[in-house]
Amino acid sequence: MAFIQTDTFTIRGYECDASGRMSVPALMNMMQESANRNALDYGIGIADLAKRGVGWMLMRFQLRMHQYPRYGETIRVVTYPTEVEKYFIYRDFRILAEDDTLLAEAGSTWLVFSIEKRSMVPMPDFIRSLNPPAGLTHLPKLPHKPDFQSTPFTPTKTKESVVGWLSIDQNQHVNNVAYVEWLLETVDNETLETKKLTEIDLVYRTESHWQDSVQIQSAVETPQTFLHRIIHTESGKDVLLARSRWVTD
Amino acid sequence: MAFIQTDTFTIRGYECDASGRMSVPALMNMMQESANRNALDYGIGIADLAKRGVGWMLMRFQLRMHQYPRYGETIRVVTYPTEVEKYFIYRDFRILAEDDTLLAEAGSTWLVFSIEKRSMVPMPDFIRSLNPPAGLTHLPKLPHKPDFQSTPFTPTKTKESVVGWLSIDQNQHVNNVAYVEWLLETVDNETLETKKLTEIDLVYRTESHWQDSVQIQSAVETPQTFLHRIIHTESGKDVLLARSRWVTD
Numbered sequence: 001m002a003f004i005q006t007d008t009f010t011i012r013g014y015e016c017d018a019s020g021r022m023s024v025p026a027l028m029n030m031m032q033e034s035a036n037r038n039a040l041d042y043g044i045g046i047a048d049l050a051k052r053g054v055g056w057m058l059m060r061f062q063l064r065m066h067q068y069p070r071y072g073e074t075i076r077v078v079t080y081p082t083e084v085e086k087y088f089i090y091r092d093f094r095i096l097a098e099d100d101t102l103l104a105e106a107g108s109t110w111l112v113f114s115i116e117k118r119s120m121v122p123m124p125d126f127i128r129s130l131n132p133p134a135g136l137t138h139l140p141k142l143p144h145k146p147d148f149q150s151t152p153f154t155p156t157k158t159k160e161s162v163v164g165w166l167s168i169d170q171n172q173h174v175n176n177v178a179y180v181e182w183l184l185e186t187v188d189n190e191t192l193e194t195k196k197l198t199e200i201d202l203v204y205r206t207e208s209h210w211q212d213s214v215q216i217q218s219a220v221e222t223p224q225t226f227l228h229r230i231i232h233t234e235s236g237k238d239v240l241l242a243r244s245r246w247v248t249d
Numbered sequence: 250m251a252f253i254q255t256d257t258f259t260i261r262g263y264e265c266d267a268s269g270r271m272s273v274p275a276l277m278n279m280m281q282e283s284a285n286r287n288a289l290d291y292g293i294g295i296a297d298l299a300k301r302g303v304g305w306m307l308m309r310f311q312l313r314m315h316q317y318p319r320y321g322e323t324i325r326v327v328t329y330p331t332e333v334e335k336y337f338i339y340r341d342f343r344i345l346a347e348d349d350t351l352l353a354e355a356g357s358t359w360l361v362f363s364i365e366k367r368s369m370v371p372m373p374d375f376i377r378s379l380n381p382p383a384g385l386t387h388l389p390k391l392p393h394k395p396d397f398q399s400t401p402f403t404p405t406k407t408k409e410s411v412v413g414w415l416s417i418d419q420n421q422h423v424n425n426v427a428y429v430e431w432l433l434e435t436v437d438n439e440t441l442e443t444k445k446l447t448e449i450d451l452v453y454r455t456e457s458h459w460q461d462s463v464q465i466q467s468a469v470e471t472p473q474t475f476l477h478r479i480i481h482t483e484s485g486k487d488v489l490l491a492r493s494r495w496v497t498d
Contacts, residue, residue, distance in 0.1 A: 012278070012279075012282045013281070013282055013285055013418070013419070014278040014281065014282065014418070014424060014426065016418075016419060017414065017415060017417075017418075017419075018414065018417045018418065018419060018421055018459070020419050023415065025415065029261070029263040030261075032262070032263065033261045033262055033263065036262055071419075164434040165266065165267065165433065165434060165436075165441045166266060166272065166274065166430055166433065166434065168266075168267045169262070169263070169265075169266075169267065170262070170265060170266075170267060170269050170320075172267055175263060177263065181415055184414065184415065185413040185414060185415065187414075189460070192414045210267070211438070
């Protein structure tokens, strides 16, 4: 059976930032919540996978913001899987206003890893055989390796940080949205005050854990875009690579 | 007219911490949201005050956790003003499970400040004359100056931090709950992993703003309690003083 998840969320004061707009991390948290609920309906929730010794890893996420909701507005988050391949499963998200205006949309790519080996494995059959909803228009599949993943850059801002207790989730690793909070904090003040984020494109590479030290780097790429990189200090591995796009408010 | 605010919240995955329990900052955010909604009904919301050149400041907050809710549970936040005095207004909160179990309760004390002078003013008449709901049992009024406010301590842990964009709210200052997030991050690892917060008592002293540098200090007071202090680095002023109490899980 195919399942389309629809959740409504009324935006609370603390889900808005200093500009009065809904904060992108708050929205991404809601999208993650809806994805989890949809996965439960499909029998592919975190616990369903853990029983079989495997876990989900988000590999790619690209969010486009068309219009920001504000305090008190009710939004609908709609999400469903779009396609399953040997190694990857794709999931789309649409964020709608009460009058059906498309506020935002996102594509994502997920893989499955072996908990024991900590490495990627082919999609198990119980996931491979699921039925995505039919007859819907899909967002284009995200490239597994976007250009910015291999663009070297000299950071104009670097922040060293230690992973705190409140950044880890019930799986004991840093929640996907915490990284986005960190990288937003390395954007320069003028951009934060006078522009708004219109697109964020993320490549998740390695997990990180409580008390790990990480370096959060960013660089101006063009007048509209920043490049971001989060590095696990001890291993030197890339945790996350990203590009963000901003427009004048 | 008297208004009792009741909001129901179903706990989302990201509102729980690594222990699987609802996180205290997430709960406090919901309480703040309900208080704001209740204030709107009374005509004493942030915008109502701003029109008259004044603003709210939370001075005291004491939360007692009796039982932690978990993912997917629905809680009710009930809040209302209990008494108005010349300089202070008191507000109680109760958190209830679906079967009416009392999960948590909190008392709070608020004052009004002049936006121009940045100093406390007597409660304006439109606030002074409001009618708290009658016939309800109130929590005891919190002492304006609890003992721990003047207990000097030598910090066993100090963290320097710069106020980030995501910690400020639409009033352009640090949101009350962000301070609690910061002080929880200075509690030692063993306590975070093996105990749970059962009480937190807060004295808010000065506001802080985006990009301010703050020092977050904590010290072990007894085997069950920590003392906390947040200092505004440049002015040396106390921003927050607190005591937290922990019990073995």
